[in-house]
Amino acid sequence: xxxxxxxxxxxxxxxxxxxxxxxPTLAIYLNKNYSYVIHAKIKSVERGSCNEITTxxxxxxxxxxxxxxxxxxxxxxxxxxxxxxxxxPNQVVLIMCYEWxxxxxxxxxxxxxxxxxxxxxxxxxxxxxxxxxxxxxASNRNLNARNSGHGGTPKQNSKKSNPVLTSPKKINKxxxxxxxxxxxxx
Numbered sequence: 802x803x804x805x806x807x808x809x810x811x812x813x814x815x816x817x818x819x820x821x822x823x824x825p826t827l828a829i830y831l832n833k834n835y836s837y838v839i840h841a842k843i844k845s846v847e848r849g850s851c852n853e854i855t856t857x858x859x860x861x862x863x864x865x866x867x868x869x870x871x872x873x874x875x876x877x878x879x880x881x882x883x884x885x886x887x888x889x890p891n892q893v894v895l896i897m898c899y900e901w902x903x904x905x906x907x908x909x910x911x912x913x914x915x916x917x918x919x920x921x922x923x924x925x926x927x928x929x930x931x932x933x934x935x936x937x938x939a940s941n942r943n944l945n946a947r948n949s950g951h952g953g954t955p956k957q958n959s960k961k962s963n964p965v966l967t968s969p970k971k972i973n974k975x976x977x978x979x980x981x982x983x984x985x986x987x
Contacts, residue, residue: 818883823912825897825920830927831934833912835897837905838865838924840916843892844874846884854879856888856907858896864924868903877907885909895920 823829841858848854856877863870877896879885885908888894898911907913914920 818885820883820885820887820909822886823910825895825912825914825923827927827930829912830897830924831931833897833910834931835865835911836867836900837863837870838895838897838928839863839870839905840895840921841893843888843890843894845890846888852880852882854881854884854907856884861893862921864895864921865928867900870905875905877905879907881909883909886911886913888913895924897924 823833839858839860840862841860844857844859846854846856856879857874858877859874860870860872863872877898878901888907893916895914895916896907896911897913898908899906
């Protein structure tokens with residue numbers, strides 16, 4: 802049930818909204834890098850001003866958050882006249898979105914999926930992959946810093962004056978090239 806105040810004439814009509822559905826996949830999760838993930842039950846959706854919709858949710862479980870999120874009734878804020886993704890009261894959902902100055906936001910491009918028990922396990926696997934990806938990126942940055950000479954140690958020359966060819970095709974090409982050069986000299 803959407804409690805609405807009368808819309809101002811300059812407000813976009815909610816029935817003209819086009820929301821893009823974000824399917825929760827590993828690739829999306831890794832690319833979006835959401836700041837909070839919660840399992841919650843939608844209690845109400847209320848329109849405040851022209852560009853603010855407040856969705857009240859009862860948090861069942863906090864799976865990820867940058868700031869503490871109580872397991873209680875909390876507001877999710879939408880900074881648009883469109884409520885994307887669309888929600889109805891009494892739905893139990895998994896919400897993946899962003900925080901802004903300790904406010905939990907509910908924006909277009911965030912993922913809201915009807916809750917199923919396997920979603921919690923899937924999220925934990927995704928979060929583990931995200932952390933592994935962050936560690937790998939950090940170690941690559943450290944390695945690049947060392948190799949570029951900014952790490953305090955001198956950069957080692959990786960080029961050798963006499964490269965060793967390991968491929969038989971490369972060896973044959975080199976031999977044939979040498980034969981051509983020698984035959985031209987004669």
